[in-house]
Amino acid sequence: MGRAPCCDKANVKKGPWSAEEDAKLKDYIEQHGTGGNWIALPQKIGMKRCGKSCRLRWLNYLRPNLKHGGFSEEEDNIICSLYISIGSRWSIIAAQLPGRTDNDIKNYWNTRLKKKLLGRRKQQQQLHHQQSPVEHDHQNHHQSPSSHGLSNSALERLQLHMKLQTLNQNPLLHTMLWPKLHPFQEKLLLQAMNDENNNNQSMQLPLLPQPTTSNETITTTTTTNEINVDPSPFQLGGGDDFIMGNLDNSGSSLVWWSNEFETSNGVNYDRSGSFSSSSNDSSWEYCAVRSSDGAGLF
DNA sequence: AAGAGATGCAACCGCGACCAA
DNA sequence: CTTGGTCGCGGTTGCATCTCT
Numbered sequence: 001m002g003r004a005p006c007c008d009k010a011n012v013k014k015g016p017w018s019a020e021e022d023a024k025l026k027d028y029i030e031q032h033g034t035g036g037n038w039i040a041l042p043q044k045i046g047m048k049r050c051g052k053s054c055r056l057r058w059l060n061y062l063r064p065n066l067k068h069g070g071f072s073e074e075e076d077n078i079i080c081s082l083y084i085s086i087g088s089r090w091s092i093i094a095a096q097l098p099g100r101t102d103n104d105i106k107n108y109w110n111t112r113l114k115k116k117l118l119g120r121r122k123q124q125q126q127l128h129h130q131q132s133p134v135e136h137d138h139q140n141h142h143q144s145p146s147s148h149g150l151s152n153s154a155l156e157r158l159q160l161h162m163k164l165q166t167l168n169q170n171p172l173l174h175t176m177l178w179p180k181l182h183p184f185q186e187k188l189l190l191q192a193m194n195d196e197n198n199n200n201q202s203m204q205l206p207l208l209p210q211p212t213t214s215n216e217t218i219t220t221t222t223t224t225n226e227i228n229v230d231p232s233p234f235q236l237g238g239g240d241d242f243i244m245g246n247l248d249n250s251g252s253s254l255v256w257w258s259n260e261f262e263t264s265n266g267v268n269y270d271r272s273g274s275f276s277s278s279s280n281d282s283s284w285e286y287c288a289v290r291s292s293d294g295a296g297l298f
Numbered sequence: 299a300a301g302a303g304a305t306g307c308a309a310c311c312g313c314g315a316c317c318a319a
Numbered sequence: 320c321t322t323g324g325t326c327g328c329g330g331t332t333g334c335a336t337c338t339c340t
Contacts, residue, residue: 051325090329103308111305
């Protein structure tokens, strides 16, 4: 038994919007607002459109003060650094760019910006594909995210991160938004990239060294409270993206790019960027974490 | 010039979150 | 607490346009 549809699909128009439809919707919303109910809105104005479709059209196209195309270098930097930090949270990224919609940014990232920054890697992949499509497919199949422990997205962000670190072209963003990769991350990334380029067998993530008797407490500063995380051993690799844990005895605790994880105190974090640890390593002060209790972002 | 493939973007889909009853 | 309705988000698709051969 599936979910009930939000509207009568058979009597709803789909596809591109006409100028008349645009004008009708725009006029109504500008005069009356949405009324807090997108589902009922098309009926009110006599349109054969799904309420969700109206909402999307308004938010992505008809809303005033929207910018289309022509992303600036500064916007590129912001998108890139936020993507590295928080992943594909397009609505959050869009909130930092006035006049831009999440859909716009998502499209821009997927079609242009990603290629601009990771273009070389793609060319290499295409070359591989041309040389031996069958073999390539076979390897792709076996090199699923779980085989090397990192999803494509996580690997992509690691690669971007390293690449951008080397550019060092925007001092502000560089220091504020792009924390240095931990040596372990660098090693991991280089290993993954090397593995990919060589079309090798699947790479298994190394297990983290077992933490010793460190009494350090990782502290994350969140918007509403502080979370004390027991630095007991974290899992690395596995089905989701895990690069986290206590890496050595010097207190350089690390949490990075997990899609989701649960600490021993039961707090779930979702797609974190990095934590600062209570050790005085200023390069780890930036964090982007969402915890299960709703707290925390940057 | 024409066909094939690549690219860009608007729109759709499905799911989880949220909220009120 | 449960249920049903709506919202908002991220992933995906479809199609028009562009580029290459």
